[in-house]
Amino acid sequence: MPSIALLRETLVGLLRPAIGATFALLAALLGGHAAHAADLPRVASINVCTDQLLLALADPSQILGLSPYSRDRARSWNAEKAAAYPRLSGEAEDVLILRPDAVVAGKFTKRATRELLKDKGVRVVEFDAARSLQDVKSQIRQMGELVHQPDRAASEIQRLDTAIQHAKEAVSQRPYRVLALSRRGWVSGGGSLISSMLATIGLKNAASDFGYKLGGFASLEAIVKLRPDLLLVSDSGDFAEDEGEAFLLHPALERFYPPSKRLVIPEKLTVCGGPMLSEALERLVSELSRVAR
Numbered sequence: 251m252p253s254i255a256l257l258r259e260t261l262v263g264l265l266r267p268a269i270g271a272t273f274a275l276l277a278a279l280l281g282g283h284a285a286h287a288a289d290l291p292r293v294a295s296i297n298v299c300t301d302q303l304l305l306a307l308a309d310p311s312q313i314l315g316l317s318p319y320s321r322d323r324a325r326s327w328n329a330e331k332a333a334a335y336p337r338l339s340g341e342a343e344d345v346l347i348l349r350p351d352a353v354v355a356g357k358f359t360k361r362a363t364r365e366l367l368k369d370k371g372v373r374v375v376e377f378d379a380a381r382s383l384q385d386v387k388s389q390i391r392q393m394g395e396l397v398h399q400p401d402r403a404a405s406e407i408q409r410l411d412t413a414i415q416h417a418k419e420a421v422s423q424r425p426y427r428v429l430a431l432s433r434r435g436w437v438s439g440g441g442s443l444i445s446s447m448l449a450t451i452g453l454k455n456a457a458s459d460f461g462y463k464l465g466g467f468a469s470l471e472a473i474v475k476l477r478p479d480l481l482l483v484s485d486s487g488d489f490a491e492d493e494g495e496a497f498l499l500h501p502a503l504e505r506f507y508p509p510s511k512r513l514v515i516p517e518k519l520t521v522c523g524g525p526m527l528s529e530a531l532e533r534l535v536s537e538l539s540r541v542a543r
Contacts (some may be wrong), residue, residue: 290398294345295320296338296363297356299522300377302327303393304354306525307402310334314348327518327526342366352396380523381464382446386410389523406525413531417451420535424542428513429456429478435497437473439465443523444482447531470502480541481507484517513537 290312295301298319305313305328318340319325320332338344342363345353352373355364359376367374375396380386387407394403428448430438438444438455439462445455456478460468468476483498486509497503514537519530 291351291396292348293352293354293397294338294348294350295354296340296345297354297359297377298322298325299356299379299524300354300393301332302522302524302526303377303389304397305331306406307390307393307399308397309399312397314350315345323518325518325521327522327524327529329518342370346370346372354393354396380443381441382443383410383414383450383527384446386443386523386527390525406528409525410528410531413528414450417531417535420538421452424538425452425454426479426538427454427456428480428482429473429476430482431468431473431498432484433495433497434493435467435469435473437462437465437468439463444520447520447527447534448482451531451534470497470500474502474506480511480513482513482515484515484520486512486514510541513541 290309292312292314293304293308294314295304295316298317301316301320304316313335315336315338316332318337320335320337321329323329326332340360340363345367350372352375353367354375354377357376357378364374364376375392377389377392378385380389387410390403390406390410391400394400394406430442430444430448432438437457437460439460440455440458441463442455442465445458448455456476457465457468459476460466460472485495485498513534515530515533519526519533
């Protein structure tokens with residue numbers, strides 16, 4: 251009968267090729283993952299809207315830093331998530347220290363900062379303000395390509411298309427005239443992202459009757475005379491911290507447009523074009539259901 255030592259040596263000899271192959275496969279997989287991670291561009295953002303796109307599409311290891319307003323809960327959809335990353339000053343100096351593969355910015359981000367970064371050889375990718383839902387999809391796709399995450403971008407675009415279809419079905423029987431109204435009587439015009447969102451799902455932006463392209467200020471009298479079916483506002487509070495907010499709580503306006511005639515969508519869901527528009531549309535559907543009761 252073979253000895254225990256001989257049996258052990260025979261068994262090890264038989265298993266050694268399989269063990270070696272397993273370790274080789276693991277090494278290849280881990281090495282491939284490390285190489286893939288190393289190939290992904292490292293990006294810094296100096297604009298609150300490009301922050302949102304970057305946070306939604308990039309791997310955490312790709313994000314070097316975000317804009318000064320990235321943690322502003324009123325304007326940043328992903329403020330909580332943004333807190334995990336360095337907050338940049340918005341100037342070129344701290345961006346240069348990071349040595350990013352690319353910097354993403356808005357076309358209205360401080361020009362001196364953008365130009366200095368370009369002069370130093372940094373790749374600066376500029377995103378224009380989104381004026382339509384098609385612009386939003388294009389920018390999601392553009393950021394997905396930049397950070398080498400096209401599948402995530404496609405998924406977000408599909409989610410937006412689903413939200414659009416859901417909203418269309420919800421408003422098909424209620425083609426309201428809606429006036430998007432902000433501080434001091436600012437209304438979003440026919441060429442704005444808000445107007446595109448309303449028109450796409452079958453609602454009419456009443457502000458187009460004022461003839462504004464992107465937007466403008468309307469008096470209390472003009473708004474009451476316009477007689478929109480509903481107001482679209484960003485806050486449902488009954489306390490004004492300043493005169494700008496007090497406009498929305500004027501007794502004359504509250505008389506014609508109490509809470510039952512106000513659609514409330516937080517500003518952080520509509521101030522930028524990005525994945526948050528899916529949530530904005532779902533919120534709009536919920537608000538329409540509320541006021542229709």
